[in-house]
Amino acid sequence: MIEARGLGKDFGAVRALDGLDLDVGEAEFFGFLGPNGAGKTTAVHIFATLLAPTRGSARIAGHDVVRESLAVRRSIGLVFQEPTLDRDLTVEENLRFAARLWDLSGPSAAARIDELLGQFGLAQRRDSPVRSLSGGMRRAADIARGVLHRPRVLFLDEPTAGLDPRARRALWQFIRDLRAASGMTVFLTTHYVEEAEPCDRVAVLDRGHLVAQGTPAELKRAAGAGSLEEVFLARTGRPLAVADAAAVPPGPER
């Protein structure tokens, strides 16, 4: 479903991503684990056709991200770190706007919106402006927006950033329900080890390079480690939490 070969991206002199090879299968729950600045978002943006790769190639659901970007965008749903909702419009108006962008016809969009509002616990708030929602509800609405068109692959880029524990638990329940109901592939980026544990497979990224890939159990066994945290330590010589603070890249500035 996601296929990357030698994928790389430079920002000026900075190699944000280098030599990424990746295969994610149908209906897989795939975790992309690494400290902040490891290149996770860069990879997701290449997969989503928002960024052109500097090197290598990537295919999503069989479509090349550079040459068939429209077909790729039709196949994917994307939930960014930052919300993409219009705060002045209501929850339902935001979803209707997205439905038009994804070319869903009026009646089928209305039915799908009803279904998702119910599923994400937003039915009571459908007419509330997004600015009046809690962070957790906003994120839920954003995920509903991301899966409105029943994408084959859903990218979740640090979806729990800024959410309290209760909202996080609710969000993971939504994701489990969605996967059970639709069988969609879910590609999660996170720097929280505990969020990567339930994944079918995990790739560990550090400073733009893939340092490990496999099921959580395999990775732990291979590193002789008890947790993914220790896997990261064994592979990079640095603990994840410290790498997080240290790995601030000289990102592109204007």
Place this chain on the structure above:
Amino acid sequence: MARAVWGIVAREFLRFLRQRGRLVSSLARPFVWFVFAGAGFRALFAGPPGLDYPRYMAPGLLGMVVLFGAFLAALSTVTDRDAGVLRLLLVAPVPRGAIAVGKALGATLLGTVQALAVALILLPAARLSLTPGGAALALSAVVLTSLAAGAVGLVLAATIRSIENFAGVMNFAIFPMLFLCGAFYPVRNLAAPLRALAYLNPMAYGVDLLKHALLAPWSAAGYGGELTVGFDFAALAVFAGLGLAAATPLLAREGGVTRAAFPGERR
């Protein structure tokens, strides 16, 4: 794709209806000028018989409504970028050009609706009567000027980083476009360098068309349109086309997305 363009236009209109303050001030602004500037400059203005200054200013005031309505609507793309809505548009399965077209048509709708609402009161207040032909010309002028101003506004929106420096936008974009368009005095009276600058301003052609439509009885006296109607339309079409062509890659350029994403990655 038609549905996506319609979705973008519908959202612009919905936002406009939600923002009551914007609605009220956009409708009140031309009347403040009409009454206060009109009252003061009336005495300085020596026009031909039957043309006092408030009446002379009416086409320009409609142009002003278009400028504020359409140009500012297009400029709101900057806040779309901050709110993440631009990123949503960029991951939607629509060609990049459709995003620019949708935003420009949204601006066209807002400019036109506001100009029509103002015209309903302003034209009777200025005691200007319209022939059916004049009304058709005025309406097409308003629509095409809104489109051109919207397209040029998109280029500016795609180029500037934030709208925080709104005073800068007012001083270096809106005011020059407003004053150098013939809204308040004939362009032909300007010194050559300023006149050249005025003809780089899409609003000049829109206001000229509106003068053709509204001030026809005084055109022989030199107070109507200064260029031909065909030239005005052609110039507006060129501004609209060039603006859309320039805005499309600018809105989609990878930096717009990456730079927004990278600080998040670093947080």
